[in-house]
Amino acid sequence: MKTNEDSWKIDAFVDGELDLAGQLEMEQRMEHDDALRAHVASIRALSIAAREKADRSKAPAALRERISGLAKASRPPAEPTLPRRQGVAQQLASALNGWLDWRPLVVSMAAAVMLAVTLNAVLLRSSKQERLMDEAVASHVRSTVGTHLVDVLSSDHHTVKPFLSARLGFSPPVAELPLPGSLFVGGRVDYLDGRPVAALVYRQGEHIVNSFVWPDSAGNSNPEFATERGYRIAHWAQGGMHHCVISDVNREEFQRLVDAVRSTAAG
Amino acid sequence: MGDDDWRRFEQLAMPHLDAAYNLALWITRNADDAQDVVQDALLRAMRYIGSLRLESARPWLLQIVRHTCYTWLKENRPQEKLLFDDPEDAWRDLADASSTEPPEIAIRKAEREQINAAIAALPVGYREVFVLRELEELSYNDIARIAEIPVGTVMSRLARARGLMRSALAPTRPALRTVPRPAQAG
Numbered sequence: 001m002k003t004n005e006d007s008w009k010i011d012a013f014v015d016g017e018l019d020l021a022g023q024l025e026m027e028q029r030m031e032h033d034d035a036l037r038a039h040v041a042s043i044r045a046l047s048i049a050a051r052e053k054a055d056r057s058k059a060p061a062a063l064r065e066r067i068s069g070l071a072k073a074s075r076p077p078a079e080p081t082l083p084r085r086q087g088v089a090q091q092l093a094s095a096l097n098g099w100l101d102w103r104p105l106v107v108s109m110a111a112a113v114m115l116a117v118t119l120n121a122v123l124l125r126s127s128k129q130e131r132l133m134d135e136a137v138a139s140h141v142r143s144t145v146g147t148h149l150v151d152v153l154s155s156d157h158h159t160v161k162p163f164l165s166a167r168l169g170f171s172p173p174v175a176e177l178p179l180p181g182s183l184f185v186g187g188r189v190d191y192l193d194g195r196p197v198a199a200l201v202y203r204q205g206e207h208i209v210n211s212f213v214w215p216d217s218a219g220n221s222n223p224e225f226a227t228e229r230g231y232r233i234a235h236w237a238q239g240g241m242h243h244c245v246i247s248d249v250n251r252e253e254f255q256r257l258v259d260a261v262r263s264t265a266a267g
Numbered sequence: 268m269g270d271d272d273w274r275r276f277e278q279l280a281m282p283h284l285d286a287a288y289n290l291a292l293w294i295t296r297n298a299d300d301a302q303d304v305v306q307d308a309l310l311r312a313m314r315y316i317g318s319l320r321l322e323s324a325r326p327w328l329l330q331i332v333r334h335t336c337y338t339w340l341k342e343n344r345p346q347e348k349l350l351f352d353d354p355e356d357a358w359r360d361l362a363d364a365s366s367t368e369p370p371e372i373a374i375r376k377a378e379r380e381q382i383n384a385a386i387a388a389l390p391v392g393y394r395e396v397f398v399l400r401e402l403e404e405l406s407y408n409d410i411a412r413i414a415e416i417p418v419g420t421v422m423s424r425l426a427r428a429r430g431l432m433r434s435a436l437a438p439t440r441p442a443l444r445t446v447p448r449p450a451q452a453g
Binding site for chain 2 (some may be wrong): 007008009010011012015038041042043044045046047048049050051053054055056057058059060063064066067069070072074075142148193214
């Protein structure tokens with residue numbers, strides 16, 4: 001009687017996965033073991049049958065396009081202005097170097113340092129915001145082209161709120177928007193700015209609206225508006241939460257949307 | 268994802284999308300679910316494309332797809348049985364059976380539908396190894412990497428998968444159960 005190990009060895013032999021000595025030994029054994037020979041023949045027959053007849057499905061064209069689109073959308077927008085602004089800073093610095101003279105030296109150095117610090121702070125903040133805008137657009141696009149628009153499909157905010165609270169560790173304000181033509185679709189957990197966030201999904205006519213919410217200890221701020229790759233984005237802090245609304249509706253409708261989100265967030 | 272990464276993704280990952288979909292479809296056995304899983308997996312692949320070495324794109328991507336499938340199964344079908352836990356010594360009984368027709372012949376005669384149904388009926392832990400070996404024609408090493416198991420486990424699961432396939436396609440007691448032969452129309 002053979003052991004289990006032998007049974008695996010036979011399969012590995014058929015697959016050519018034994019070392020040379022193992023392959024040769026198995027060939028020798030086959031010569032005077034009818035059952036082993038029959039077993040090997042049945043494994044080979046199975047391999048051939050599976051390779052010839054089993055379904056090998058190709059990815060649907062729509063899936064392929066969707067994924068290619070997502071990959072394209074996740075690229076950063078064309079050249080950011082960052083390098084050029086750094087160039088200006090460098091030019092200033094070298095100009096300052098060129099002026100090196102005894103008396104204005106201290107003042108100039110101080111001015112250069114101040115300038116550099118200010119520039120850096122501005123650039124850092126703007127690049128962080130750009131990244132956030134980028135992520136928000138990518139997330140919005142993903143939700144609209146994919147099949148994953150919402151985790152919980154419900155127009156009832158009493159269903160959506162506990163669902164999100166349970167998964168996020170904070171409780172986002174969830175409500176229908178007091179706007180004509182607005183429909184609350186549901187919510188999902190998403191990832192923005194390096195943290196899990198609540199995404200509330202509305203339908204405004206034909207358009208999808210994503211309203212992202214996450215805790216933010218900064219004080220209340222007025223909405224900042226931006227346009228990224230054809231999407232309108234507004235974000236602001238309110239009631240201990242950061243809000244980021246994104247959609248492709250027109251400007252007037254977007255303003256009304258943002259007002260409606262702010263009024264419901266104010267409770 | 269920067270421009271370089273995007274190019275890498277298009278050149279290295281996208282050519283294996285069919286294999287990715289085929290694996291996801293065999294694991295989930297549902298076209299909609301397979302599409303969802305593949306999309307999720309490819310989004311993950313975009314994030315990690317920087318860590319991919321040139322020569323290993325196919326197993327690399329299939330590992331991500333397989334991992335995403337399992338996460339999905341756990342969330343959506345927690346009752347799905349991943350493996351049988353019985354010992355695997357059935358092959359000799361099969362080979363020794365006093366058969367009027369060798370299993371080899373019955374297997375060769377198996378129809379497309381029978382083969383698909385037999386693969387689909389395998390517990391998923393055996394099914395994935397069988398699909399990776401017979402349909403994707405991957406080496407034991409690649410399969411071990413994709414399924415995150417040792418090569419020894421690949422061997423035992425593959426042998427078990429084939430044993431189950433054989434018993435499905437070549438009945439062990441032909442004296443009691445003849446192989447049904449569908450009437451051929453033309």
